[in-house]
Amino acid sequence: xxxxxxxxxxxxxxxxxxxxxxxxxxxxxxxxxxxxxxxxxxxxxxxxxxxxxxxxxxxxxxxxxxxxxxxxxxxxxxxxxxxxxxxxxxxxxxxxxxxxxxxxxxxxxxxxxxxxxxxxxxxxxxxxxxxxxxxxxxxxxxxxxxxxxxxxxxxxxxxxxxxxxxxxxxxxxxxxxxxxxxxxxxxxxxxxxxxxxxxxxxxxxxxxxxxxxxxxxxxxxxxxxxxxxxxxxxxxxxxxxxxxxxxxxxxxxxxxxxxxxxxxxxxxxxxxxxxxxxxxxxxxxxxxxxxxxxxxxxxxxxxxxxxxxxxxxxxxxxxxxxxxxxxxxxxxxxxxxxxxxx
Amino acid sequence: xxxxxxxxxxxxxxxxxxxxxxxxxxxxxxxxxxxxxxxxxxxxxxxxxxxxxxxxxxxxxxxxxxxxxxxxxxxxxxxxxxxxxxxxxxxxxxxxxxxxxxxxxxxxxxxxxxxxxxxxxxxxxxxxxxxxxxxxxxxxxxxxxxxxxxxxxxxxxxxxxxxxxxxxxxxxxxxxxxxxxxxxxxxxxxxxxxxxxxxxxxxxxxxxxxxxxxxxxxxxxxxxxxxxxxxxxxxxxxxxxxxxxxxxxxxxxxxxxxxxxxxxxxxxxxxxxxxxxxxxxxxxxxxxxxxxxxxxxxxxxxxxxxxx
Numbered sequence: 001x002x003x004x005x006x007x008x009x010x011x012x013x014x015x016x017x018x019x020x021x022x023x024x025x026x027x028x029x030x031x032x033x034x035x036x037x038x039x040x041x042x043x044x045x046x047x048x049x050x051x052x053x054x055x056x057x058x059x060x061x062x063x064x065x066x067x068x069x070x071x072x073x074x075x076x077x078x079x080x081x082x083x084x085x086x087x088x089x090x091x092x093x094x095x096x097x098x099x100x101x102x103x104x105x106x107x108x109x110x111x112x113x114x115x116x117x118x119x120x121x122x123x124x125x126x127x128x129x130x131x132x133x134x135x136x137x138x139x140x141x142x143x144x145x146x147x148x149x150x151x152x153x154x155x156x157x158x159x160x161x162x163x164x165x166x167x168x169x170x171x172x173x174x175x176x177x178x179x180x181x182x183x184x185x186x187x188x189x190x191x192x193x194x195x196x197x198x199x200x201x202x203x204x205x206x207x208x209x210x211x212x213x214x215x216x217x218x219x220x221x222x223x224x225x226x227x228x229x230x231x232x233x234x235x236x237x238x239x240x241x242x243x244x245x246x247x248x249x250x251x252x253x254x255x256x257x258x259x260x261x262x263x264x265x266x267x268x269x270x271x272x273x274x275x276x277x278x279x280x281x282x283x284x285x286x287x288x289x290x291x292x293x294x295x296x297x298x299x300x301x302x303x304x305x306x307x308x309x310x311x312x313x314x315x316x317x318x319x320x321x322x323x324x325x326x327x328x329x330x331x332x333x334x335x336x337x338x339x340x341x342x
Numbered sequence: 343x344x345x346x347x348x349x350x351x352x353x354x355x356x357x358x359x360x361x362x363x364x365x366x367x368x369x370x371x372x373x374x375x376x377x378x379x380x381x382x383x384x385x386x387x388x389x390x391x392x393x394x395x396x397x398x399x400x401x402x403x404x405x406x407x408x409x410x411x412x413x414x415x416x417x418x419x420x421x422x423x424x425x426x427x428x429x430x431x432x433x434x435x436x437x438x439x440x441x442x443x444x445x446x447x448x449x450x451x452x453x454x455x456x457x458x459x460x461x462x463x464x465x466x467x468x469x470x471x472x473x474x475x476x477x478x479x480x481x482x483x484x485x486x487x488x489x490x491x492x493x494x495x496x497x498x499x500x501x502x503x504x505x506x507x508x509x510x511x512x513x514x515x516x517x518x519x520x521x522x523x524x525x526x527x528x529x530x531x532x533x534x535x536x537x538x539x540x541x542x543x544x545x546x547x548x549x550x551x552x553x554x555x556x557x558x559x560x561x562x563x564x565x566x567x568x569x570x571x572x573x574x575x576x577x578x579x580x581x582x583x584x585x586x587x588x589x590x591x592x593x594x595x596x597x598x599x600x601x602x603x604x605x606x607x608x609x610x611x612x613x614x615x616x617x618x619x620x621x622x623x624x625x626x627x628x629x630x631x632x633x634x635x636x637x638x639x640x641x642x643x644x645x646x647x648x649x650x
Binding site (some may be wrong): 002011191197199 | 353387390391392393394414417418420422423424426427428429430431432433437441442444445446447473486489490
């Protein structure tokens, strides 16, 4: 591979991108909207759950059964009063709990007082004199017993935001790649270009590099802005700046480039087969839908839970990238492009 | 040198070029003439290794087409002007030419010098930094031709270099090509502008899927018609035409348009005897000339109205 030729293609494409208002708009407006608006909506949703503090919850509990001085485990209870009860792995709904200990349970619409709670998930409940295992109060009914657990949940939520932002490196190439390849066709500049000594591989790499660099640049900028917006919104409550954390950094360095490449290569594949920029963008948009769907599904799963799943998924994405590149090189036929263009 | 041996190309079973046999010598300006759809562009694309052939083969500068690593070598030594200029409209002339010079591996200092030389030759140096989109059609075509020459290729293929240009722009482009053809490189021109080919080319071939005839314009005309002497008399030619019949080397003496026309094997040798015969018969010869057949005549004879 001749790097001078690859660089020449990349630099030429950069120069063209700079003069294309449509591409510039895409590179600036979309990341800007997503990096500012998305975190704002996201944080406000989290806060709307988190700000239901103990004193503001109005419960209407009708007690039909009483438990006192017993130990309960693996049980589901509703409309019960529980006094001096040790509960493990329970699901409580519309209950009154006092002077008890609750571990690894889910509590919904529960009036809780003088109770020790550990590793629990609590929704829409009133808490009074509640202690976690560290003796610290964590506000809101959106509560998981234990400081580490709370931090973990919050981190997962931040991680999920990063996965939403992965839309940016996936979407930008649908515009830039369409212009880059189909633009050459419609401009009729592909014939003299293919008559030069540049190989198919060099051309693919040079063009993909320009799209990649410009897309990943906009993506990283968007990620940093989003991290800044999140920090700005949550730091008064947390007293710290949580982003960018290690998960975000790994996402920016590995997952975002991997997804960006996947989108580029998929669009290159389409571009080499169609003759119209708009058709290419439309097909590209449809093609990235499964990618987006994959991430929406991932959000409920393990992907957001830590660095290792993220790393493994990133590696999987790169493997898919390599497969698409392999297919692209076999499908990219200069003769077919020249003969079949309209 | 370019040599094609039984070269052919089909598109989905439809024949575009068949059994094409051509030889273009080094340093020659060669014109390929033919009607629309005759396979001229397909031929150039095959020779530039842009598309493959379905039969036969060809050699460009000693390298076999569409066969690696020869194809890469061919692309390095040829320059191409396609049917459409295909320039990057948002970029300047300098940026367009510099990009191609980089792809051909021309060192920075040499390409700067070459680009300046070409743009000055084209009288576009003052507009070198303006986007191509602001150029006229003729100016764009000139830049596209300059692009084909930017790496000083040994062989240049020009597909319809003056197509769609106004007469003034066509003249400029032709002058530019004449200037560049003097640098000893092989230039292969596709055209259906007979006048252009006649003026620019050392040799030409007329094709319609395959080669119908090839040679210099003079060779082609003499091949199809021989040489004809035209004699204008002050008197009625019908009275004297018999006087030249039977002269050695002369055939088909006839009257056309009030003039005597005689097909001769060697006009320079036979003309004095003909004039003498006419004078002796009492005719008053006003002038003697040779009938000029143009490439157009050859073209129309071979291709006629049979365009596909």
